[in-house]
Amino acid sequence: MSLSPDEASRFAHLLSSKAEPLAARWAELVAAGLRGRLSSAELRRQTSELQRAFQQAFDAGATDLTSEAAAELRAQLDELSTNRARQGFTATETAISVYAFKEATLEILGSVDDATTLRDYVAFSGFVDRAALFTFDSYVRVRESLIADQAEQLLELSTPVVKLWEGVVAVPLVGTLDSARAQVVMERLLQTLVDTGSPYAIIDITGVPAVDTQVAQHILKTVVAARLMGADCIISGIRPQIAQTIVALGIEFGDIATKASLADALRYVISQNKRAGR
Amino acid sequence: MNDESQRLPVDTDRDVVRVRQLVRTVAVAVKLSLVDQTKIVTAASELARNTLVYGGGGEVEVTRVHNERRAGIRIVFADQGPGIVDLDLALTDGYTTGGGLGLGLSGARRLVDEFDIDTEAGKGTTITIVKWCR
Amino acid sequence: MERVPVLKIGDILLVSIQIDMEDQVALQLQEDLADKIVATGTHGVIIDISALDIVDSFVGRTLATIASVSRVLDAETVVVGMRPAVAITLVELGLSLPGIRTALNVELGIAMIGTRDLSGLLDDEDEDEPDQAAVTAP
Numbered sequence: 001m002s003l004s005p006d007e008a009s010r011f012a013h014l015l016s017s018k019a020e021p022l023a024a025r026w027a028e029l030v031a032a033g034l035r036g037r038l039s040s041a042e043l044r045r046q047t048s049e050l051q052r053a054f055q056q057a058f059d060a061g062a063t064d065l066t067s068e069a070a071a072e073l074r075a076q077l078d079e080l081s082t083n084r085a086r087q088g089f090t091a092t093e094t095a096i097s098v099y100a101f102k103e104a105t106l107e108i109l110g111s112v113d114d115a116t117t118l119r120d121y122v123a124f125s126g127f128v129d130r131a132a133l134f135t136f137d138s139y140v141r142v143r144e145s146l147i148a149d150q151a152e153q154l155l156e157l158s159t160p161v162v163k164l165w166e167g168v169v170a171v172p173l174v175g176t177l178d179s180a181r182a183q184v185v186m187e188r189l190l191q192t193l194v195d196t197g198s199p200y201a202i203i204d205i206t207g208v209p210a211v212d213t214q215v216a217q218h219i220l221k222t223v224v225a226a227r228l229m230g231a232d233c234i235i236s237g238i239r240p241q242i243a244q245t246i247v248a249l250g251i252e253f254g255d256i257a258t259k260a261s262l263a264d265a266l267r268y269v270i271s272q273n274k275r276a277g278r
Numbered sequence: 279m280n281d282e283s284q285r286l287p288v289d290t291d292r293d294v295v296r297v298r299q300l301v302r303t304v305a306v307a308v309k310l311s312l313v314d315q316t317k318i319v320t321a322a323s324e325l326a327r328n329t330l331v332y333g334g335g336g337e338v339e340v341t342r343v344h345n346e347r348r349a350g351i352r353i354v355f356a357d358q359g360p361g362i363v364d365l366d367l368a369l370t371d372g373y374t375t376g377g378g379l380g381l382g383l384s385g386a387r388r389l390v391d392e393f394d395i396d397t398e399a400g401k402g403t404t405i406t407i408v409k410w411c412r
Numbered sequence: 413m414e415r416v417p418v419l420k421i422g423d424i425l426l427v428s429i430q431i432d433m434e435d436q437v438a439l440q441l442q443e444d445l446a447d448k449i450v451a452t453g454t455h456g457v458i459i460d461i462s463a464l465d466i467v468d469s470f471v472g473r474t475l476a477t478i479a480s481v482s483r484v485l486d487a488e489t490v491v492v493g494m495r496p497a498v499a500i501t502l503v504e505l506g507l508s509l510p511g512i513r514t515a516l517n518v519e520l521g522i523a524m525i526g527t528r529d530l531s532g533l534l535d536d537e538d539e540d541e542p543d544q545a546a547v548t549a550p
Contacts, residue, residue: 183313186500187313190499193516194495225503226499228502229516230491230492230515295432295433315497316465316466316501320466320467320468320501386505388506389501
């Protein structure tokens, strides 16, 4: 449902003539919904800005939220949802911030007694509903991107590659290794070998609760890839039950060096290094 | 929904290099990760060489593809050569008739997400591979 | 046809592959290197592949052949600078390049050839020991 140009201009007029009380009442209603988690001054500023954006949109003859004249309003709504999403408000709380505009307008209009005003109000109400849905969409979009960012950060956090000694880097793996993470670890480790020119890498799996065939395959592939590049991998921190699993699954670790602890692995590497005369 | 495809003949060594370069350009354009770019270019190199050596030359078609969720790259290698008589055997690791390492077909299959082969003795071989963005 | 240059630096032959090689170019390199090893009497060959964005089975096989031929001509070949993405792809492809020694960069490659000469002087026989960085099949 869209507004007629006449309705839009009548509302633009109403919003500008009643700007102050409208924005104030609107802010009050929103504040009640958010239970004091935003200051009233802050809310007041937001509702004033939104109210102005609505008014400008109607002034410019916006009959629909998607029309060109409503571009600024959409940008404002987008910003509102982005802030609400980042501040941890729920989707409902965000949408209510827009819906409250209808309530405030109705109160300001007073008792509706003629059919024209009523029809106007229904059209206006439809427009605001559309605006609220729009904030809902933006809210979801922002939350999704937040979640994606966090997942990526988590991946970054959980896979550090550290230089342990001259020519020796280590990856302490902590937590469950799924295929995606194993791939990230593998690529990061190999890149670090190149960047630091380290011929030895220690993969420490003390913090890995379980190893399944797929994870073991990923580790094995990493070791073989490192060898192709001219580096040696040592696996340390294999816990008893993981050793049991590896054998039970029939995974062949072949001639890959395995050590009980990171310290043992480092000692082994240093002795290898001496032998090689490096 | 698919974009326009690009075709290249495969009749010389030089053409195999051109196929690699085209596949890399398209793989970068669809934003495959570096490792996935490397995998698809390597697979294309193996299969384009097969087209040249075993198929007696042919044609390669490279297309950007999309499904509902992601973008990808599809490459079709077609020749009118002698075809593959025993497909199972040809797909076995280490099997070769061309003096290579015998990793061409089976190896290329491991590097891609979709691998489809259509061959008939005396009629030629068409291999289609697809790699999707993660 | 393009040609990959073979440089002599000190006692070592250095080959840095900077182009996307046609198969013929790779085979030409194999021949050129064998000639050059004999002509210079070198004992070490370094092949730098850090500029290669892929290594397929043909290039892999050529590298293996170069290493074998060099060995027959009493020269050690070390392939250096393989990119991580290339290594991961080779593993997936099933190519483990047995018999090829590898190092992360030219410097480590040269050191590897150096230790071989040195250990040859110090010990009588340590050929039985496995090459510590030699690539073995998984």
